[in-house]
Amino acid sequence: MGRVILHCDMNSFFASVELLSHPELRSEPVAVCGDPESRHGIVLAKNEAAKRFGIVTAETIWQARKKCPSLVLLPPHLPLYREYSRKINAIYDQYTDLVEPFSVDESWLDITGSLHLLGGDARAVADEIRGRVKRELGLTLSVGVSFNKVFAKLGSDYKKPDATTVISEDNWRGIVWPLPVGDLLFVGKAARATLAQFGVRTIGQLAAMDPDQLETLMGKAGRQLYEYANGLECEPVRARGDVEPPKSIGCGSTFQKDLTGREEVRAAVRLLADDVASRLRRCGRYAGGVAVTLRTPDFQDRSRQRRFSSPTHLMQELAEQASALLDTFWKPPSPIRMLTVTAIALTDGDEAYEQTDLLDSAASRRERQERLESAVDRLRGKYGMGAVRFGASAPGKKEDSLL
Known part of the structure; x- marks a missing residue:
């Protein structure tokens, strides 16, 4: 018997979790949105009723309301979504130890080794999981069943909501x-x-x-x-604790007002670089380069990246490199709505520091910066991330990414 892979995808996850607290809105078009007042007015999720009006994720609230004037807007509660994600994955864990989250609301399950203990019928196992999630948590999901991860994901997307689709070695050409x-x-x-x-x-x-x-x-x-x-994908489903280390770590911010001055932009870069560097150190990774992306008020994105001569996990070095890179494609007073700093080409640090002379002033400065940022990490570990910040901050809401 070949592999048996499930891809479990929650249906309208953020909106469905919110509607658990608002059952009176179940038949109404509902969207979970960022805060328009702080310029995060985009659709993060929508329920099935809103989808019927053509509302899509990431469009602005004004665009969504043009399609559906009666659209009900609800604010997001990210900690609640993470808590439900943990509960859902705890159910998956009862079927196999090979559960690989793909996002907060999607996971692959490899049940090849446990299928004989579960009755031998993969579709029945998928239906049982859907039934349990609905009974125990009040949420629905769609499940794709196939012989590889890519086709399993296609299966979970094939029929929604609350459905199971089997893409087998016999029928995959006709479906895919x-x-x-x-x-x-x-x-x-x-x-x-x-x-x-x-x-x-x-x-x-x-x-x-x-x-x-x-x-x-x-x-x-x-x-x-x-x-x-051609159905040749064969990547294994990784156990949750065996997921590959991130390939990039980024942090972005949409500002409450457009940034136009060089100093306020540099302050924003330092704030973002600080978060990125702190997360690099927490996961023992070093950046081999940096990417900077800006968004203009008319939602046009511009991006550049560059490599470093030696990897780093220091805020000071990331900020200096990111600011210098930004200067190559942005000039004040051109307004910036959103800014993102991303550490790329990550390594484990074996080659992070090239050999330098003991009297080298640059090496000495780097060593002092290492001690300073390590001390800041210890303070944050004790008192929280907001306990210490480097330099001034620009108004905005950070949006992290770990890829």
């Missing part, structure tokens, strides 16, 4: 190949545009392409997508 190529994992907007130039609009058309041509067009990602489209 007619789907839009954008439904395939990691085929984003840029990849769709590239493939469309060659008339590729379905997964089946992608599967029929020459893999060497795809690699020429898109690099290693092209060959990977060819394998995905």
Whole structure:
């Protein structure tokens, strides 16, 4: 018997959790949104009633209300979503020890080794999990059942809400190949545009392409997508404690007012770099480079990245490099609505510090900065993240990413 992989995807997760406290709104169009007053007015999640009006995640509130004037807006409660995510994954853990979260509301389960203990019918196991989550937590999910992770995820997306879809070694071509190529994992907007130039609009058309041509067009990602489209993906489901270390760590902030001055922008960069560096040190990683992204008031994004001569996990060095990078593509007083600083090319630190002369002033400064930031980490560990901050801060709400 081949592998048996489930992909469990909660239906309208944030909105569904909120509606547990607002049962009177279940039949109404509801969206969970950021705070418009602090300029976080975008849709984070929506229920099925709102979806019927064409409301989509990440659109602005004013766009959503043009589609649905009666839309009910609810504020997000992220700690509550994390708590429900833990409860959901605790149910998954009772079926296998190979549970790999993909996001706060999605997980892969490899039940190959435990299926014989669960009755031998993968669809029945998926239905049982859906039933338990509904009974015990009042939430619904869709489950894809397949022989690899990519097709299992396609299955969970295939029919919603509250459904099980089996994509087997016998039926996968009939189900998968007619789907839009954008439904395939990691085929984003840029990849769709590239493939469309060659008339590729379905997964089946992608599967029929020459893999060497795809690699020429898109690099290693092209060959990977060819394998995905042809059912050749075989990545293992990792146990929760065995998840790969992050490939990047970023922190962004949407500001309550546009930033236009060099000093206030540098203050914002320091604030973001401080959070990124602190998280790098907590997970024992070093940045081999930095990426900076800015968003203008008309929602245009601009981004640049650069590599370092030697990796670092120090706020001072990240901030200096990020500010210098930003200066290459932004000039005051051009307004900035949002700013993100991301540590990239992460390493475990074995090569973090190149050999330097003991009398080298730069090495001495770096050692002092190490001691300073280590001391700050200890204070934050005792009194909380907000106990100590480097320099001034710009008004805004930070948005972290760990990829």
